[in-house]
Amino acid sequence: MVVRLGGYARISLDKDGEKLGVERQRHDYGQVAAVRPGWQIVRDYIDNDVSAYKRTVIRPEFGQLLADLQDGILDGVIAYDLDRLARQPRDLERLIDIFEDRQNLVFCTVTNDLDLSTSDGRTMARVMVAFANKASADTGRRVARKHRELADNGKNSGGFPAFGWKADRVTVDPEQAALICKAHDDLLAGVRLSTIVSEWQEKGVQTSRNTGKPISRYAVKSILRNPRLAGFRTLRGEIHLGRDGKPVMGVWEPITTPERLEAVTAVLDDIKARHATAGASNNHRYLLSGILRCSECGTRMIANMRSSYATGKTKGSSFFYRCPAVSDGGCGKVSRAGEPIDQHIINLVHDAETRLTATKVNAAEWPGAARLAEVEQDIAGLVSAMNGKKISAATAIAMLEPLEQERDELEYERNRHTVAQVKASAATLDQEFERLPIERQRAVIMKHVRAVVVRPAGRGARKFNPDLLEVVWAA
Numbered sequence: 338m339v340v341r342l343g344g345y346a347r348i349s350l351d352k353d354g355e356k357l358g359v360e361r362q363r364h365d366y367g368q369v370a371a372v373r374p375g376w377q378i379v380r381d382y383i384d385n386d387v388s389a390y391k392r393t394v395i396r397p398e399f400g401q402l403l404a405d406l407q408d409g410i411l412d413g414v415i416a417y418d419l420d421r422l423a424r425q426p427r428d429l430e431r432l433i434d435i436f437e438d439r440q441n442l443v444f445c446t447v448t449n450d451l452d453l454s455t456s457d458g459r460t461m462a463r464v465m466v467a468f469a470n471k472a473s474a475d476t477g478r479r480v481a482r483k484h485r486e487l488a489d490n491g492k493n494s495g496g497f498p499a500f501g502w503k504a505d506r507v508t509v510d511p512e513q514a515a516l517i518c519k520a521h522d523d524l525l526a527g528v529r530l531s532t533i534v535s536e537w538q539e540k541g542v543q544t545s546r547n548t549g550k551p552i553s554r555y556a557v558k559s560i561l562r563n564p565r566l567a568g569f570r571t572l573r574g575e576i577h578l579g580r581d582g583k584p585v586m587g588v589w590e591p592i593t594t595p596e597r598l599e600a601v602t603a604v605l606d607d608i609k610a611r612h613a614t615a616g617a618s619n620n621h622r623y624l625l626s627g628i629l630r631c632s633e634c635g636t637r638m639i640a641n642m643r644s645s646y647a648t649g650k651t652k653g654s655s656f657f658y659r660c661p662a663v664s665d666g667g668c669g670k671v672s673r674a675g676e677p678i679d680q681h682i683i684n685l686v687h688d689a690e691t692r693l694t695a696t697k698v699n700a701a702e703w704p705g706a707a708r709l710a711e712v713e714q715d716i717a718g719l720v721s722a723m724n725g726k727k728i729s730a731a732t733a734i735a736m737l738e739p740l741e742q743e744r745d746e747l748e749y750e751r752n753r754h755t756v757a758q759v760k761a762s763a764a765t766l767d768q769e770f771e772r773l774p775i776e777r778q779r780a781v782i783m784k785h786v787r788a789v790v791v792r793p794a795g796r797g798a799r800k801f802n803p804d805l806l807e808v809v810w811a812a
Contacts, residue, residue: 345416351386362417389424390473413443420469497545507589567598631660632792636667677801703754709747
């Protein structure tokens with residue numbers, strides 16, 4: 338009898354991305370399964386560089402493993418150790434629930450033998466996970482203390498080097514620093530952030546993580562406003578203050594001055610616009626207030642500025658959209674960062690405006706339109722004369738060839754003219770939108786969009802997912 342097993346491997350940190358840790362686990366539990374009669378690992382579930390202790394982290398492969406166990410696709414699970422599967426009691430209980438429902442499931446680890454289908458096995462597993470959880474908490478406190486000590490002394494922590502510095506995290510990288518300084522100059526001169534992002538993408542600029550994907554708008558924005566650029570030491574995304582209450586300066590070479598960084602940050606945050614509309618209602622302060630609707634209850638979503646921004650902190654999106662609480666007529670179940678949604682809808686509307694402009698381009702405005710009409714009329718006359726036996730085919734073809742060549746050249750020029758008009762109109766739309774007051778921007782959005790239904794992102798989800806938005810277009 339074949340026992341279909343799911344093999345699970347996980348490691349919390351893989352700086353180099355080589356997956357050596359999870360491969361070792363997979364090899365070890367594979368050897369154990371190989372000596373058991375009938376055991377067959379039908380799929381490996383690998384969560385590499387994923388914590389099982391942090392509550393906000395989603396483990397996609399662990400979730401899939403539980404689903405496959407519940408659905409009967411698997412007859413059991415094998416892992417290197419229990420703490421690879423669970424370091425939070427709630428995760429273990431999810432696994433135990435499945436084993437209680439399906440009494441014949443197999444459970445095996447390389448380091449310990451536990452039977453989750455028995456009361457004793459479940460009790461022992463709970464004890465082991467409780468100790469593993471405490472060990473993670475203790476480690477977390479020690480690591481946090483270490484990072485605070487490094488911050489107090491202005492020293493670097495681990496992780497990837499910040500953009501702008503070499504691998505030693507101290508010496509400035511001339512090429513990256515030049516990109517940052519030019520971007521700062523451009524922003525202060527009125528150049529749009531999207532233009533800078535496009536330039537960096539065209540140059541193939543990558544962060545130290547080097548994902549291979551085009552650098553994102555949010556990555557560029559984070560780089561350009563990083564307090565480290567002015568020499569400030571940060572801790573958890575905020576400027577770290579010493580015991581004297583003053584900002585701690587790092588041991589690395591700064592790229593810009595505090596004053597210049599403050600000016601750039603003001604541009605990126607649009608502080609003047611925020612203060613100018615401070616007395617206005619949320620519907621006038623935020624682009625999509627009332628346009629977004631909660632998918633759970635259908636209520637119009639409202640916007641709020643994050644409290645960290647109100648106190649001068651600068652981490653993540655400056656505001657978020659949320660479904661109102663039950664007491665205010667909503668369900669309170671959906672909340673999403675505001676800036677990514679705004680930018681996504683702006684891009685969609687911009688595309689819609691571009692298509693609308695393309696349909697309105699009048700080919701008659703092209704200077705060669707009259708000549709093209711004449712050539713097409715001459716071609717039609719020759720074809721008609723040839724078909725009516727008024728002229729020979731040889732004569733007609735001799736006369737048609739130069740006319741057809743001229744027609745093709747004119748059509749090519751007409752197409753170039755049309756494309757240029759569309760591009761010019763699109764560029765104008767793109768440039769003018771951000772200059773409009775928020776009321777006019779909302780009017781442009783509502784010209785095309787009736788509503789946007791927002792689905793929950795799931796607990797722990799951090800990346801913006803446009804598939805969770807359903808746009809209801811205006812008729």
